[in-house]
Amino acid sequence: MIGLKQMPEGVVLETTRGPFQARAAVNCAGLHSDRITRMSGERSAARIVPFRGEYYQLKPDRYHLCRNLIYPVPDPNFPFLGVHFTRMIEGEWSAGRMPSWPLPARATASAT
Ligand SMILES: Cc1cc2nc3c(=O)[nH]c(=O)nc-3n(C[C@H](O)[C@H](O)[C@H](O)COP(=O)(O)OP(=O)(O)OC[C@H]3O[C@@H](n4cnc5c(N)ncnc54)[C@H](O)[C@@H]3O)c2cc1C
Numbered sequence: 001m002i003g004l005k006q007m008p009e010g011v012v013l014e015t016t017r018g019p020f021q022a023r024a025a026v027n028c029a030g031l032h033s034d035r036i037t038r039m040s041g042e043r044s045a046a047r048i049v050p051f052r053g054e055y056y057q058l059k060p061d062r063y064h065l066c067r068n069l070i071y072p073v074p075d076p077n078f079p080f081l082g083v084h085f086t087r088m089i090e091g092e093w094s095a096g097r098m099p100s101w102p103l104p105a106r107a108t109a110s111a112t
Contacts, residue, residue, distance in 0.1 A: 001029075004039040011040075053097030058085075066093050 003014030010023040037044040072082035
């Protein structure tokens with residue numbers, strides 16, 4: 001979807017395959033949902049600020065330290081999922097994600 005027009009009788013979604021008319025549209029575009037909101041001419045109360053994160057892998061001789069998924073206790077003052085340990089399908093363990101800087105261009109642009 002590349003555009004959205006609100007009409008008295010509904011909405012017209014502009015897509016790469018041409019326009020699509022509907023009575024209503026549900027915005028479920030995930031990390032792009034704020035952009036879709038702006039396309040509609042509405043102001044979004046929320047702003048999405050994506051940032052890059054890096055995952056690390058446990059060394060095989062440390063696999064025994066984790067037997068199940070490990071998640072930090074949520075902290076409402078720091079609303080990120082936090083570093084968690086995830087067992088992957090082949091049995092290896094990932095640890096992450098560690099936010100890394102600098103922020104990508106979109107985050108920088110939307111934060112200013
Ligand atoms: C590495 C990783 C691990 C995760 N692990 C977990 C987990 O273990 N448990 C858990 O609960 N959650 C997990 N999550 C989070 C989870 O994936 C998201 O919360 C969830 O996918 C959000 O769903 P959504 O439908 O809101 O958005 P999305 O799944 O992002 O769907 C949005 C869709 O909109 C489409 N879209 C966007 N813009 C447009 C456009 N202009 N036109 C057309 N289509 C568009 C996108 O292509 C996408 O298909 C993880 C996320 C990541 C990145």
